Amino acid sequence: MNRHYYKLIIENGQKTLEYIDKGITDDELSISSKLDNNISAAEQLMVIYK
16 A cells, blocks of 8 residues: 655644655654644634634
8 A cells, every 4th residue: 555645834824734755654644643633623722712
């Protein structure tokens, strides 16, 4: 199975995904995924409490 990896880049409040042409470890992928989920949850909470 071919895997395609992207890294999340946050600059000036903008989130972008950048394609990585080299494979990353499963641990790095897991951490990246968890971080993105946490960022999304935080953004939703900020909207709720405004």
